[in-house]
Amino acid sequence: MTYNKFVRYVLIFEAIALNAGTGALCLFAPRLFVSQFSADAMPAAGYEFIRWYGVLLWVLAFYVLRILPANDNRLLAPAVEALLFGDIIHLFAIYMFYRAAPIWSFPFFIMLGFTVSLAVIRSIWVYKYNNQ
Numbered sequence: 001m002t003y004n005k006f007v008r009y010v011l012i013f014e015a016i017a018l019n020a021g022t023g024a025l026c027l028f029a030p031r032l033f034v035s036q037f038s039a040d041a042m043p044a045a046g047y048e049f050i051r052w053y054g055v056l057l058w059v060l061a062f063y064v065l066r067i068l069p070a071n072d073n074r075l076l077a078p079a080v081e082a083l084l085f086g087d088i089i090h091l092f093a094i095y096m097f098y099r100a101a102p103i104w105s106f107p108f109f110i111m112l113g114f115t116v117s118l119a120v121i122r123s124i125w126v127y128k129y130n131n132q
Helices: 003-028 030-035 044-070 073-100 106-130
Strands: none
Touching: 003 030, 003 044, 003 073, 003 106, 030 044, 044 073, 073 106
């Protein structure tokens, strides 16, 4: 299997399992989503912001699943670069979250692990794409 094909499978997994799945959780059960990371209660408006996060995750999932069938790296490259940029920002957000609530929970490790893994996979893909 080529690295390009591997990355496509990773993007499909991310779009369906991570983005659409987490997006559904945020949209339909924002309290459950938040409770994975903190036992602290939030005001009602806070949970509504979590729903907005779910909307963004669904948009990401749709976009990636929409361009993958074209099998054209020229279309895929800006998406992978944008997702890599998002990974970097997400790592900063994870750091800020940990500073506010320094708890090493299972969901925290999962989030950190996926973000670092996806950032590395995307970095390699972008490097290979730009040097072909």
